[in-house]
Amino acid sequence: MIFGYLDAGSGSLLLQALIGGLAGIGVAYKAMRMKYGRRGRVEPDAVEGEVDTAEDTALSTES
Amino acid sequence: MPSRAKWTQQRTQPCPPNPDRDVISPDPGSFRDPASRVVIDGERIVRLLDERGLEGWRALAGTDFFESAVSEGRLIAAEEIDPPPGSAGALEHPRLPLISYPYEWTYSMLKDAALLQLDLLEGALNAGLTIKDSTPYNIQFVEGRPVFIDIGSFEAYRQGEPWIGYRQFTRQFLFPLMMRAWVGVPFQPWLRGDLEGLTPAQMARILGGKKRFNSGALLHVRLQARMEARMSGRAVREDLRTAGFTPELILANVRKLRALVTSLDWEHGKDGWSDYGSCDHVSRDRDAKSEFLRSAIGRVGPDRVLDLGANDGHFSTIAAEAGAQAIALDSDEAVLDDLYQRSAGLSLSVVLTDLGNPSPAQGWAGMERSGIIERAWPDLVIAYGLIHHLIYAASIPPREVLRWLRGFGTPVVVEFVSPADEMVAKLVGNKLPHELHGGREEGEFRALLGDFFEIRSERKLQSDTRVLFDLDPR
Numbered sequence: 001m002i003f004g005y006l007d008a009g010s011g012s013l014l015l016q017a018l019i020g021g022l023a024g025i026g027v028a029y030k031a032m033r034m035k036y037g038r039r040g041r042v043e044p045d046a047v048e049g050e051v052d053t054a055e056d057t058a059l060s061t062e063s
Numbered sequence: 064m065p066s067r068a069k070w071t072q073q074r075t076q077p078c079p080p081n082p083d084r085d086v087i088s089p090d091p092g093s094f095r096d097p098a099s100r101v102v103i104d105g106e107r108i109v110r111l112l113d114e115r116g117l118e119g120w121r122a123l124a125g126t127d128f129f130e131s132a133v134s135e136g137r138l139i140a141a142e143e144i145d146p147p148p149g150s151a152g153a154l155e156h157p158r159l160p161l162i163s164y165p166y167e168w169t170y171s172m173l174k175d176a177a178l179l180q181l182d183l184l185e186g187a188l189n190a191g192l193t194i195k196d197s198t199p200y201n202i203q204f205v206e207g208r209p210v211f212i213d214i215g216s217f218e219a220y221r222q223g224e225p226w227i228g229y230r231q232f233t234r235q236f237l238f239p240l241m242m243r244a245w246v247g248v249p250f251q252p253w254l255r256g257d258l259e260g261l262t263p264a265q266m267a268r269i270l271g272g273k274k275r276f277n278s279g280a281l282l283h284v285r286l287q288a289r290m291e292a293r294m295s296g297r298a299v300r301e302d303l304r305t306a307g308f309t310p311e312l313i314l315a316n317v318r319k320l321r322a323l324v325t326s327l328d329w330e331h332g333k334d335g336w337s338d339y340g341s342c343d344h345v346s347r348d349r350d351a352k353s354e355f356l357r358s359a360i361g362r363v364g365p366d367r368v369l370d371l372g373a374n375d376g377h378f379s380t381i382a383a384e385a386g387a388q389a390i391a392l393d394s395d396e397a398v399l400d401d402l403y404q405r406s407a408g409l410s411l412s413v414v415l416t417d418l419g420n421p422s423p424a425q426g427w428a429g430m431e432r433s434g435i436i437e438r439a440w441p442d443l444v445i446a447y448g449l450i451h452h453l454i455y456a457a458s459i460p461p462r463e464v465l466r467w468l469r470g471f472g473t474p475v476v477v478e479f480v481s482p483a484d485e486m487v488a489k490l491v492g493n494k495l496p497h498e499l500h501g502g503r504e505e506g507e508f509r510a511l512l513g514d515f516f517e518i519r520s521e522r523k524l525q526s527d528t529r530v531l532f533d534l535d536p537r
Contacts, residue, residue: 010299011290012230012263017303019282019319020312030306031299 091430092162092200099215101156109144110154110215117152119218128190136205137179139212154214160388161412162438165199165235166255167422169400169415170243170329172209173250176202177236179209181321184226188310188317193220197228199235204413207406223304226313230291233283234260237324241266241284244327245274249396251415258426263288279323331397345448348524352447352478352531353381355522359476359533360385362519365442369471371418372449376402376411382445383411390414390439418449419457444468444475447531451480454503455490461502462511469515469536477532481505484528505530 017028093101098116102109112120120143123129132138139156146153165173176199184194194216201213238261239250246269253261261269267288270280356378360368368382373391375398382389388410393399394417403413414435416422422435446468453459459467468475480487482503491499502511512518516534523530 007230008225008227008300009230009291009294010297011292011294012233012287013225013227013303014294014299015282015287015290016225016229016316017306017308017312018286020315023309024312024315027303027306027308027312031302031308034302034305035297035299 091428092426092432094427094431096196096215099213106158108156108158110141110156111146111150112152112154112215114151115218116215120152120154120214122192122219123214123217126190126192128186128192132183132186132211136208136210137183139210139214141214156212156214159203159205159210159212160410161390161414162203162433163412163414163435164254164422164432165239166251167414167416167435168199168204168251169396169403169413170240170250170331171400172204172403172413173199173236174240174324174327176209177232177240177324178321179211180232180236181317181324183211184228185314185317187217188220188314191220192217193224193226193310193313195227197226197232197236204403206408206410207403207413220310223308225300225303225308226316229316230263230287231260232320233266233287234262237283237320238263238266240324240327241274241280242269244329245270245277245280251396255422255425258432263291279319279326283320283323329400331400347526348529349377351522351524352378355520355531355533356381356445356447356476357385358520359443359474360387362533363443363474365473367439367441368443368445369439369441370445370447372446372452373402374398374448376406376413378445378447379411380409382443383409386410387443388412390441392416392418392435392439394418418453419459441471442473444471444473446475447478448480450477451484451487451490454500455487455494458500460500461508462514465511465515472536474519474536475516475532475534477534478524479505479508479530479532481528481530484526487528 014028014031017024017031020027088103090101090103093099096116098113098119100111102111120141124141124143129138133140139159141154141156144153144155165176168176179202180194180197180199184197187194195218196213196216201211201216202209203212204210235254239254242248242250242253242261248269263284266284270284274280275285360382365382365387367390368379368387369390369392370376370379370382371392373379373393374395376391379389379391379402390412391399391402392414394415396415399413399415402411406413416435422432424430424432424434424437426432450461450464450468453464454461468477482491502508512532512534515537516532517537519533519535521530521532
């Protein structure tokens, strides 16, 4: 069972794996595939347009 | 063992130690983690643990990491005591000289606290533990060094768990430091206004220029902002565990964050009141003021001395060296930052706040974080080189300044500065005489003093425009 009183933020949790280097990118890729299926791309419904850079690429885990 | 009735859940304001208090009160700032809550039992500080909290404590207490962190002064000491009814475990901690909040810290204090948080997380992970949150409110300063006080934050590391406190670390440590070091904007007003700190999206908007493209900014600010927006409401914790997340990934992040935090630097130069010590009247009167203060300290014998408008901390240091716990309070971050860096080993606490608008009680129910004046509870107040700033710059009537000083209920050492003083001329600026409050002349001021205090002793300084008073409250 997982406990936690603090909201860690899903994006922030996933980012930790990406920061961890090559092994972490693999973990993030696997986690995203488990969450969203083979294509692994997050649906854009939650995008609020907060930051307007090309960082989408870091979220794209297509193989 | 105390009775159940004594362990009331009624929340009260923080208060000075009082062995006669009959009620044990939960600390109003300790309620978010159900596994661990701090209560105040007269002079004792006690942490109550539920089953999970007790499990975390036992995991921590059995490690060399805990022993060395406590002996090095990086982690607060804790002793297991008999728990009261309703708790699985209880710990007793030493009482701290002063609780201060991140919005009352200088840049170097927040930076040192950030590095301590990262060092302890690394040590904990290497010992098979983790720290479940990352808030600077878990860190306090004792004799000029940061000390982690929330023993309840430690728990056994569960395989596959990411660092739950990463986002909080960036919001409450990293982004405020970036804001000061890279943008030149003080973080304290923001942290005082929003106790949760800056969001990644806010920080992304604040960062401009070349710093936007710093690798730390791209990762921790812009990419985090982007991913927060994209992943909102989509739980990934279990997915990461199943995908093979390891503590080595957290350690890699911690190492990168440590390098980033270490690289952040605030060059404050000679801003504000940094050069105050070189003013003619300061160097001329310093010895006489020091001697007068020592005399007052000898008369009162204070345990705690509050130095209002402490500047470089010269008089706070005298109080600390006389055996008191000194609280050096000022609104100038540059001078206090220098003082903090010189305060290692001294019983001296540095507090950054503007006396025209001191830190208020705020947070949940308006009680989670108490006002600085409530936390100070001094036995002696120093108001050297202060009240003319309140009267002339902040336009506080002299009577109200004295009423406020009387409110501490303690002896006060005050420096009166007459309108003829060179510094007053600078503070008055373009204000016309009729735009200033009455009570500024020495005769008028003495009459006002009599309404609130009894004069124990006084001394005219060499300039003839300044008088020191050692006062007892009426």
